[in-house]
Amino acid sequence: MAMVVQRVETHKIKQSNIYYHLIDSFCFNAKNLYNHANYLIRQEFVSNDKWLRYADLDKSLKDDMKYPDYKNMPTAQSAQQLLRLLDKNWKSFFASIKDWKNHKEKYLGKPKLPKYKAKNGRCVLTLTNQDVKLKNGILWFPKVFNGFIIKPLFISKENYVSFQQVRFIPRANHIELEVIYNVEIPETLGDNNRYYSIDIGLDNLATVTNNFGEQPFIINGKGLKSANKYYNKLLAHYKSISMRMNNRHSTKRIRSIAEKRNQIVDNYLHQASRYIVDKAHSDSVSVIVIGNNKGWKQKSEMSKVVNQSFMQIPYNILIEMIQYKAEEYGISVVLT
Numbered sequence: 001m002a003m004v005v006q007r008v009e010t011h012k013i014k015q016s017n018i019y020y021h022l023i024d025s026f027c028f029n030a031k032n033l034y035n036h037a038n039y040l041i042r043q044e045f046v047s048n049d050k051w052l053r054y055a056d057l058d059k060s061l062k063d064d065m066k067y068p069d070y071k072n073m074p075t076a077q078s079a080q081q082l083l084r085l086l087d088k089n090w091k092s093f094f095a096s097i098k099d100w101k102n103h104k105e106k107y108l109g110k111p112k113l114p115k116y117k118a119k120n121g122r123c124v125l126t127l128t129n130q131d132v133k134l135k136n137g138i139l140w141f142p143k144v145f146n147g148f149i150i151k152p153l154f155i156s157k158e159n160y161v162s163f164q165q166v167r168f169i170p171r172a173n174h175i176e177l178e179v180i181y182n183v184e185i186p187e188t189l190g191d192n193n194r195y196y197s198i199d200i201g202l203d204n205l206a207t208v209t210n211n212f213g214e215q216p217f218i219i220n221g222k223g224l225k226s227a228n229k230y231y232n233k234l235l236a237h238y239k240s241i242s243m244r245m246n247n248r249h250s251t252k253r254i255r256s257i258a259e260k261r262n263q264i265v266d267n268y269l270h271q272a273s274r275y276i277v278d279k280a281h282s283d284s285v286s287v288i289v290i291g292n293n294k295g296w297k298q299k300s301e302m303s304k305v306v307n308q309s310f311m312q313i314p315y316n317i318l319i320e321m322i323q324y325k326a327e328e329y330g331i332s333v334v335l336t
Contacts, residue, residue: 172255
């Protein structure tokens with residue numbers, strides 16, 4: 001039986017975009033509301049050992065005339081989505097504390113209260129399909145966005161089901177617009193005894209073997225390792241200058257360099273995962289088995305130079321990419 005799952009489509013809003021500063025101001029307002037709400041929850045928790053939940057928080061802030069952070073949001077729905085996100089963060093905190101008390105060996109330290117966003121920072125802005133309407137293949141945003149629209153790609157997908165929401169995610173030198181939608185995927189293939197086994201590493205990002213006699217293949221990780229090394233040099237250089245000149249660890253240039261590195265890593269992992277999954281499909285593979293060691297980065301005993309590259313490659317993201325792309329073909333992914 002087919003299943004419905006969520007997928008994400010990404011668009012980049014550059015600083016040269018005429019809507020950039022408007023959307024950036026909304027993300028700034030979202031930060032203000034997040035911090036204000038987080039302050040109220042923290043005060044209630046520290047003073048009275050009580051958890052101020054979403055419903056009470058929403059009512060309190062909606063009626064607050066002294067601090068108009070709620071009313072400064074582009075829509076009431078976007079304010080409510082932000083408060084739900086904060087409530088979810090606190091829920092995760094309490095769950096972590098409870099688990100930490102019983103299993104301290106699983107943690108590197110005691111879980112901390114949800115933090116405030118930086119004073120001049122930004123926060124994710126979420127708009128649901130109640131605010132953003134899909135009409136004639138175009139996403140139409142509320143009037144307060146002054147005519148901002150997006151033409152999504154997902155409507156051309158054969159397995160597209162429905163549009164859900166959008167998220168504006170502030171980055172160093174642009175805003176990332178994530179469009180969340182639903183697609184229908186086939187039921188998992190029956191076990192046909194054709195398997196891929198993937199061993200993840202550094203120089204060899206992924207070594208892929210099989211049990212049916214085909215030639216194994218390797219996804220070269222040296223290009224990713226080299227890019228990491230280059231950007232680490234740039235970051236070290238500019239951090240050194242920044243510390244000497246103004247005693248700051250981060251600047252606009254440093255954040256931009258880090259963002260560029262992240263984009264390169266993300267693109268590399270997307271291409272690697274796509275190649276692996278498409279090859280598995282062409283080989284009629286029903287199961288992909290991936291070796292995944294929890295906590296392996298904490299226990300690393302490699303040299304400082306090699307260890308730096310190892311720590312900065314997000315292997316879990318590669319695994320997630322393989323998982324959701326394999327779903328499109330009904331291929332099962334097993335972590336071992």
